[in-house]
Amino acid sequence: xxxxxxxxxxxxxxxxxxxxxxxxxxxxxxxxxxxxxxxxxxxxxxxxxxxxxxxxxxxxxxxxxxxxxxxxxxxxxxxxxxxxxxxxxxxxxxxxxxxxxxxxxxxxxxxxxxxxxxxxxxxxxxxxxxxxxxxxxxxxxxxxxxxxxxxxxxxxxxxxxxxxxxxxxxxxxxxxxxxxxxxxxxxxxxxxxxxxxxxxxxxxxxxxxxxxxxxxxxxxxxxxxxxxxxxxx
Numbered sequence: 001x002x003x004x005x006x007x008x009x010x011x012x013x014x015x016x017x018x019x020x021x022x023x024x025x026x027x028x029x030x031x032x033x034x035x036x037x038x039x040x041x042x043x044x045x046x047x048x049x050x051x052x053x054x055x056x057x058x059x060x061x062x063x064x065x066x067x068x069x070x071x072x073x074x075x076x077x078x079x080x081x082x083x084x085x086x087x088x089x090x091x092x093x094x095x096x097x098x099x100x101x102x103x104x105x106x107x108x109x110x111x112x113x114x115x116x117x118x119x120x121x122x123x124x125x126x127x128x129x130x131x132x133x134x135x136x137x138x139x140x141x142x143x144x145x146x147x148x149x150x151x152x153x154x155x156x157x158x159x160x161x162x163x164x165x166x167x168x169x170x171x172x173x174x175x176x177x178x179x180x181x182x183x184x185x186x187x188x189x190x191x192x193x194x195x196x197x198x199x200x201x202x203x204x205x206x207x208x209x210x211x212x213x214x215x216x217x218x219x220x221x222x223x224x225x226x227x228x229x230x231x232x233x
Contacts, residue, residue, distance in 0.1 A: 007040060007069040015072075022117050029121050032062075042067040045081055048125050052132075061128045063099075065120075072116045075101075075109050078124050089147050091134050092127065099127050103151045149216050150176075156216075160209040162196060168206075171195035172213055179220040188214045 009016040023031045023044060031046045044065040051058050064081040068074040080097040087093050092100040101123045102108045109119050133141045146154055153172060157163045172195075194205035202210055 005069070007042075008067070008071045009042060018114060019117065022114070026118055026121055028125055037066075041069065042071075044076075048121070048128055050125060050128060059128070059132065063124060065117075072113065073111050075111070075116065075120050078120065085131060085135070090140060091131060092140065093131075094147070099124060100147065101127055103155060105152060105155055149220055152216055153213055156209055156212050160206060162206070162209070165196055167197045168195045172217075175214070175217050176220065179217045 005011070009019075019042075020034075023029065023034075023046070028049050029046050030049060031044070033046075034042060034044045037043050044067070046063065046065075048061045048063060049058060050061070061084070062081040064079040065076040066079070067076050078099045078101065080093060080099065083097050085091060085093050085097075087095065087097060089100075094100050101120070109123075110116055130141050133139075153176070154163065157165075157168065157172075162168045188202075188211065190203040190207060191201050194200050194202045194207075195210070196206055198205050
């Protein structure tokens, strides 16, 4: 719980009633039950219903939504309730059978809005469709976004328009691999050449983007430092 604020459903009883109504009105979601866990978080269990286009077969996928105290300013975590699928990064199912729906930094959901749950369950339905394809083909359909730090790096490059720059990718790859393998990272020389090969000094080119990338790499390096060196990081 953040600070001394009570959980979201105690801040407004109307918001809880609205949430119950939203869950019941989503046509592809069948609400099975709801309860509060030992930490007083709302837990919702229900099934997504999906009709396959070619065969007309109806697929059902039971999910569990765990509401954060800060909902709707933060999205629910969504879990494969029956542990139907195997955990794995390629299948976008992470530890504890939690679905990887999106990178939070992409800000793809309407935080704070009444539509948040519908958006989250809509994304879950798309995840389920893609996961069924992955089960058949062994390949995730569409763009296979990475996870963790590498996904954040890709997003920074994408926003800067550098996702196709081979020189920047090499630069990031070198410092990232050094951080990962040795817990080592170089100092960021703002007066050196920008890795985008514009010919400009980094300070006058992609300084902010590279500083953001460098910060992520430094965090990786500290995690992989030898134990005896961590206190000096």
